[in-house]
Amino acid sequence: SQQGEEDPQALSIQEGENATMNCSYKTSINNLQWYRQNSGRGLVHLILIRSNEREKHSGRLRVTLDTSKKSSSLLITASRAADTASYFCATGMPGGTSYGKLTFGQGTILTVHP
Amino acid sequence: GAVVSQHPSRVICKSGTSVKIECRSLDFQATTMFWYRQFPKKSLMLMATSNEGSKATYEQGVEKDKFLINHASLTLSTLTVTSAHPEDSSFYICSASPPRGRTSNEQFFGPGTRLTVL
Numbered sequence: 344s345q346q347g348e349e350d351p352q353a354l355s356i357q358e359g360e361n362a363t364m365n366c367s368y369k370t371s372i373n374n375l376q377w378y379r380q381n382s383g384r385g386l387v388h389l390i391l392i393r394s395n396e397r398e399k400h401s402g403r404l405r406v407t408l409d410t411s412k413k414s415s416s417l418l419i420t421a422s423r424a425a426d427t428a429s430y431f432c433a434t435g436m437p438g439g440t441s442y443g444k445l446t447f448g449q450g451t452i453l454t455v456h457p
Numbered sequence: 458g459a460v461v462s463q464h465p466s467r468v469i470c471k472s473g474t475s476v477k478i479e480c481r482s483l484d485f486q487a488t489t490m491f492w493y494r495q496f497p498k499k500s501l502m503l504m505a506t507s508n509e510g511s512k513a514t515y516e517q518g519v520e521k522d523k524f525l526i527n528h529a530s531l532t533l534s535t536l537t538v539t540s541a542h543p544e545d546s547s548f549y550i551c552s553a554s555p556p557r558g559r560t561s562n563e564q565f566f567g568p569g570t571r572l573t574v575l
Binding site (some may be wrong): 373374376378383384385386387388391429431433435436443444445446447448449450452 | 463489491498499500501502503506548550552554562563564565566567568569571
């Protein structure tokens with residue numbers, strides 16, 4: 344079942360602004376990952392944060408994880424028109440029958456206007 | 458590295474026919490592959506987990522006889538949509554997980570296959 348919920352569902356900003364997307368989940372996780380998907384294309388892995396980590400950076404991306412609140416956020420700084428895409432969070436489960444699986448959130452559609 | 462391909466990228470078929478979609482890991486061996494389905498502007502829904510040399514594990518609500526999965530080698534998994542109907546039209550995405558990747562939920566995604574059933 345899909346346990347991730349993301350907000351906002353859609354975000355429209357101007358180039359140069361920062362974009363923040365949030366993801367909430369319900370069960371214990373092994374890690375949380377963020378993916379990007381351009382329209383009609385496959386997924387591109389952006390960043391993975393483990394359950395014992397609180398913050399991670401990669402270029403213009405900053406991800407935070409709060410396991411007490413079961414939530415994560417993705418911040419894209421100094422956005423560009425090329426960042427326009429759908430962004431998904433995905434949670435990796437610790438084990439058992441969900442071993443190796445990812446459960447995806449509903450996604451945020453980001454539009455960056457030039 | 459870690460490239461996953463899918464073939465075909467697009468397929469249009471008539472209702473009642475069967476369609477096979479291939480997923481290949483090009484530069485690594487994948488003991489596990491996953492098949493997802495995605496509706497327009499929606500999230501990815503896991504359909505099944507495909508393990509090399511054994512039967513696939515299907516998620517609740519996914520018809521095993523409708524969506525046949527075969528993982529014949531460490532680099533190839535196939536999804537066959539049998540007796541396709543218009544409601545099967547969707548975007549199908551596969552992912553592959555290297556042996557070391559299961560503990561970290563590491564998956565590499567293919568580019569997807571757009572299936573349209575007329």
